[in-house]
Structures are given as C-alpha cells and as structure tokens.
Amino acid sequence: MIKVRVPATSANMGPGFDTLGIAFNLYNIFEFSEIENGVEFEGFKEEFSNKDNIVYKSMMICFNKCNYIPRGLKIKLVEENIPMSRGLGSSSTCIVAGLLGANYIMGNILSLEDLFKIGVEIEGHPDNIAPAFFGGMVVSVIEEKDVIYNKIDVKEGINFVAIIPDFELSTSLARKVLPTEVAFKDAVYNISRASLMISAFSNGRYELLKYACRDSLHEKYRSPLIKNYNLVYNKCISSGALSCFLSGAGPTIMAIIKNDHEEIVGNIKKFLKDEHINWNVKELSIDNVGAKSYKGGTNEREFFNCRQKSFA
Structure with a gap:
C-alpha cells in the first residue's frame, strides 16, 4: 500500500x-x-x-x-x-x-x-x-x-489568496471561447509580461506584479463566463493586492499579497459577505x-x- x-x-x-x-x-x-x-x-x-x-x-x-x-x-x-x-x-x-x-x-x-x-x-x-x-x-x-x-527560485515575501466561486467552470467550455488566432500585438504584450513576471518572482521586486500579471490571450475571453468576476477582481486590487490573475481556466481568482498584509484577506471576505457573493477564500503559500x-x-x-x- x-x-x-x-x-x-x-x-x-x-x-x-x-x-x-x-x-x-x-x-x-x-x-x-x-x-x-x-x-x-x-x-x-x-x-x-x-x-x-x-x-x-x-x-x-x-x-x-x-x-x-x-x-x-x-x-x-x-x-x-x-x-x-x-x-x-x-x-x-x-x-x-x-x-x-x-x-x-x-x-x-x-x-x-x-x-x-x-x-x-x-x-x-x-x-x-x-x-x-x-x-x-x-x-x-x-x-x-x-x-x-x-x-x-521565488523570493520570500508574498502569499496567495484563492477566491473560489461556488460554481464549476469546465475546462472544455473555457477552451472553446478562446480565439484560434491572436493579434501580433497581443502576443508581444504577453511575452513581455510573462518575462517581467518571472524576473519579479526571481528577485523579489513584487511591486512590478501589477504590470506583469496582465494578460491579453485568455482572461478577457474567459472572464465573461464568471459572474461577478470584475467586481471581485477590482475589490482585490482596491484592497491592496499586488495583483490578481485567473487561476488556470477559472473560475477561481488568485490574488497575490505581501505576507504582512493579512488585513486584505479580511477585507475580501467582508466584501463577499456584504455583496452576498458566496465564494470561498483560502490563503495559500507555495x-x-x-x-x-x-x-x-x-x-x-x-x-x-x-x-x-x-x-x-
């Protein structure tokens, strides 16, 4: 066994x-x-x-x-x-x-x-x-x-907060909404952000994540499938999260916070409760x-x- x-x-x-x-x-x-x-x-x-x-x-x-x-x-x-x-x-x-x-x-x-x-x-x-x-x-x-x-080799100093909806989103559906071709400018946009993201995680310059986590290849196509996506995403950013991204194909939103900013988690939970959005919040480490x-x-x-x- x-x-x-x-x-x-x-x-x-x-x-x-x-x-x-x-x-x-x-x-x-x-x-x-x-x-x-x-x-x-x-x-x-x-x-x-x-x-x-x-x-x-x-x-x-x-x-x-x-x-x-x-x-x-x-x-x-x-x-x-x-x-x-x-x-x-x-x-x-x-x-x-x-x-x-x-x-x-x-x-x-x-x-x-x-x-x-x-x-x-x-x-x-x-x-x-x-x-x-x-x-x-x-x-x-x-x-x-x-x-x-x-x-x-990710430098210390951050934690992740998974904001998990109370509904499923099938990977097949999330794949179907993606385009078969993308504009050259979108490809360049993502290459530059992905490169910046890796460098930020490597040397701990986490203030760069607000630029590095942005995407032009899949999130703008998948986010409309997720009710309250923009509302929750914007609240995470306004509460002080370094950045947010769609986890995998979704529907979970992943926020990145400094590990001494625990109040952000409480703010997100309160917001979800006040707005009657029944999503689960989990603070995670790598x-x-x-x-x-x-x-x-x-x-x-x-x-x-x-x-x-x-x-x-």
Missing part, C-alpha cells in the same frame, strides 16, 4: 498561458494497493467510482506502457481538499497520483521524469502537471515530443516540494516532511 499527496496548482498565472504554473499547500491524498482481483474505489463520489475515473485511467496508461497487468486494484481517495473544475489543478492531482501509485505497484521501474512525460501526454499541456510533480513555480514548454521545464508518497508502515511524519526519494 502507498499513499500519495499531490498539491493544488494554478496555471497560466496571467500572461503565462499553458506555460507557467505554481503549486500550493492545499492537497488531495490518495491510497493505492494491488489486490487479488477486480477494481475497488473508496472515498469517491458514486459518479467517479468506475473505470472512467481519471486516477484509474492514468494508472492503466502507465501499466500499458510498461506491459504490466495488475491482478486487481484498490484506489482510495483519502482526502479531497481541492475543489473540482475551479482552476486549481484537481484533475492533475488525479493524474499525478495515479502515475505514482502505478509506478509503486510495478516496483518503481520508472523515474520521476518518465512519469512526468506520461502525465503531460495525458493532460495535453504541462502547466499544471509540472508544479504538481516538482512543486514551486515552474516554467514548462513542449519542444516537439520533449517536455522542457525549469523551476523558478509548496516547493510537489507530490509526496509513503509506503504502508512508514512513519506518517516522513510523508509530510520529507521528499519521497524512491521516485526521483
């Missing part, structure tokens, strides 16, 4: 469409074991307790690549803390956990890099998969069939480790405090 903990992630980060992602200290936890026969699901909603479950499908892709046939599988969702279809990488946690669980069952025959590549194949783009595996802020690109990534796992019988403290080495 093995447990796997995978962090929530936020992709795009404003101008970094399908390229930038970051991991947070909010987790889904799964448990895997090979049983004598059949497939058992525990802890999942009934609609996901079948072979269409993305965790199971990810495991089978991994098994098939290695020509491994499991006797049977038990897949348990131990903790679900990341809401689905909110732009916080819930599906990526399922993919990453499934791959790590399958690899353990096969005897850890694949490296973390191998699993990462399979994960990108399944997801189709690396912006959530990369920080889910490796933690921190990650820049990733696909060059032909290769996935190239690099972690950014998870710099990524997915962790531990075997049955191992001290659970090791699971939460140490990087699992058997997959490195």
